Every structure is written in structure tokens, then in C-alpha cells.
Amino acid sequence: VDVTLRLFAGHAEAVGTSLVRVTVAPPATVGSLRQALPPALAALGATSMVAVNSCYAADDHPLAADDEVALIPPVAGG
Amino acid sequence: MSEVIRADRVQLSELPLDPATFLSAVASAQAGATALFVGTVRDHADGRLVMALTYEAYARMALAELERIVVEAEARWAGLHVAVGHRTGRLTVGEVAVVVAAAHAHRAAAFEGCRYVIEELKARVPIWKHEEYADGAVAWVAARDVCASPAGR
Numbered sequence: 001v002d003v004t005l006r007l008f009a010g011h012a013e014a015v016g017t018s019l020v021r022v023t024v025a026p027p028a029t030v031g032s033l034r035q036a037l038p039p040a041l042a043a044l045g046a047t048s049m050v051a052v053n054s055c056y057a058a059d060d061h062p063l064a065a066d067d068e069v070a071l072i073p074p075v076a077g078g
Numbered sequence: 079m080s081e082v083i084r085a086d087r088v089q090l091s092e093l094p095l096d097p098a099t100f101l102s103a104v105a106s107a108q109a110g111a112t113a114l115f116v117g118t119v120r121d122h123a124d125g126r127l128v129m130a131l132t133y134e135a136y137a138r139m140a141l142a143e144l145e146r147i148v149v150e151a152e153a154r155w156a157g158l159h160v161a162v163g164h165r166t167g168r169l170t171v172g173e174v175a176v177v178v179a180a181a182h183a184h185r186a187a188a189f190e191g192c193r194y195v196i197e198e199l200k201a202r203v204p205i206w207k208h209e210e211y212a213d214g215a216v217a218w219v220a221a222r223d224v225c226a227s228p229a230g231r
Contacts (some may be wrong), residue, residue, distance in 0.1 A: 008156040009134055009179030009206035009217035051204070070136060070204075076135065076219045077140075077164055078117055078176050078196060 001028035001063055006070035007041075011048070015040045019058070024063060031059030041071065048073050088144040089163040090135055093200075098178035103161035111185035113192035117176035119169045125217070127212035133175065136204040140164070145197045151180070155187040160195055164205060178231045 001024045012018040020041070024033050030050045037045045049056050049072040052063065054058070063069065086103050094154065097116050102113060121128055148160045159181045169175060180192035207219040 006136070006161050008136055008204070009208070013145035013157075013218070051139055054142040056202075068138075070139065072136070072139075073206060073218075074220045075200075075202065075204055076207040077135075078201050 001026070001065050002066070003028075003033060003063055003065070003069050005033070008070070009073050011041065011044050011071055011073050020063065022062065025075070028063040029059060030057045030061045033063060034059065037071075044073070045071060083141045083145045084148075087148055087161045088141055090137055090140055090166050092165075093162055094166045095163050095165055095174045095177050096181070097174065100161040102162060104159040104179045104181035106181065108174060108183055109159070109181035109185050109188075111188040112181040113185070113188040115178040115192050116174055116198070119171050119173050120174055121171045123209060124207045126161045126209075126215075128171065128209050129136055129201065130168055130210045130214055131149045132208040132210075133164070133166045134163070134206045134208065137166075138204050139204050143203045146210075147202065149164075150198070151194050153184050154194070155182060155191045158182045158187055158191040160191060162195055162199065164199070164203070166205075178207065186219065187222050 003006050003022050003024055005022050007018050022036050024036050034045055051070045051072050052061055052067050097114060119131060144162055151160050152158050161179045164176045178192050180194045182187050182188040209219055210216050
């Protein structure tokens with residue numbers, strides 16, 4: 001499954017783009033997406049949450065090609 | 079997944095927030111107590127002088143998460159009505175960054191519900207802060223009080 005991963009804040013700044021294409025080997029899950037992150041994001045990805053369709057998702061959450069997937073750095077609102 | 083956002087109760091805004099509009103949004107004849115939290119940009123962080131900051135939001139998810147938090151609070155304290163808003167974009171010292179209004183028949187639930195919403199917002203809502211310091215340095219801010227993983231709730 002090819003996933004378009006949305007990046008924010010320091011993540012987007014670190015890799016110079018807010019969208020990256022990631023190919024996830026089957027069975028495609030949030031956990032296998034974490035394994036497939038490009039090197040520039042691998043360390044950041046370990047300390048981030050993943051959101052699928054605007055909800056935080058655990059590593060066993062399945063991924064489909066049309067899901068909206070985002071890597072969520074530690075939040076700092078408020 | 080439900081993505082119905084009540085725009086009169088939950089908002090992200092590039093324009094200044096007026097706390098009075100949040101008080102109005104939760105006003106009712108049943109409310110005997112309204113708690114109001116106003117978060118403002120302060121001039122220091124970790125010992126450094128802050129001149130301004132910029133909030134970036136993942137808008138679609140931030141609105142959905144805010145709506146979920148409000149629904150949770152209104153389920154936990156029956157009769158509670160909440161309105162919440164967060165700024166995006168560049169803010170200078172003293173500007174209002176976040177507003178929570180919580181109205182209930184009685185003050186205990188109003189205070190507790192208001193506290194719940196601001197604490198959950200800080201822990202869960204995908205908004206990030208980029209600070210500009212007096213010495214010209216800039217930095218993305220990581221949450222200072224690290225909470226339990228939101229996904230586990």
C-alpha cells in the first residue's frame with residue numbers, strides 16, 4: 001500500500017516537505033508504516049503518534065490507500 | 079467515524095479570540111455557573127525571553143479532537159455546556175491563545191469540566207508552537223509536561 005504521510009512542525013522542517021510518499025509492505029498497518037519510514041524520519045517517528053483519518057491509531061490499526069495518515073509530533077497547544 | 083463539528087462550540091481561528099463570544103455560546107437559563115479559562119502568550123519559556131510564537135495546527139484533526147473532548151466532558155458532567163477555541167498563526171506576548179468556557183447549573187462541575195477540557199486539549203490536540211526568542215533564536219516547542227499516550231485512552 002502506498003500511503004501519503006502528512007508531516008507537521010519540526011518533522012516537516014527536518015525533511016523539507018509536509019507530504020511524503022511511503023510504500024508499506026502488506027499487511028499494511030500503522031506499525032509496518034513506522035518500519036517503512038524514510039531514514040530522515042525514522043528517529044522522529046519513534047517518538048510520534050500516528051493518526052489515521054483524524055484519530056490517533058495504535059500500531060495494529062490497518063491502513064488503506066485512501067486513508068488520511070499523519071505523523072503527529074508531541075503536541076504543544078494551549 | 080463521526081466528524082460532525084459544532085462550529086459554534088469548537089473553533090480554530092487565525093483572528094483574535096474574544097472570550098465574551100465563548101461565554102455567550104454556553105449561556106443558558108439552566109446555567110448557574112460558568113467557568114472561563116483564557117490562555118495567553120507569556121514572555122518567557124524555560125528561562126528565555128519570548129517575543130512571539132506561531133501556532134501550527136493539523137486543522138481537520140484538531141477540530142475533530144476538540145469536538146471529541148467537548149463530547150467527553152458533556153457526557154461526564156451531565157448538563158455541562160462547553161465552547162472552546164484555539165488561535166493559529168503568529169501571536170505576540172499577551173495575545174489570547176486559547177479560550178474554554180464551561181457552563182453548568184453548579185460551580186463544581188463548571189470548574190471541573192473547564193479544567194478537563196484545557197488539560198485534554200494540551201495533551202491531545204494536534205497543535206504545535208514555534209517560539210521566537212529575544213536573542214533571535216527560534217525553536218519548535220516540545221510538550222514540557224509529557225502525558226500518557228493519548229491512543230491508550
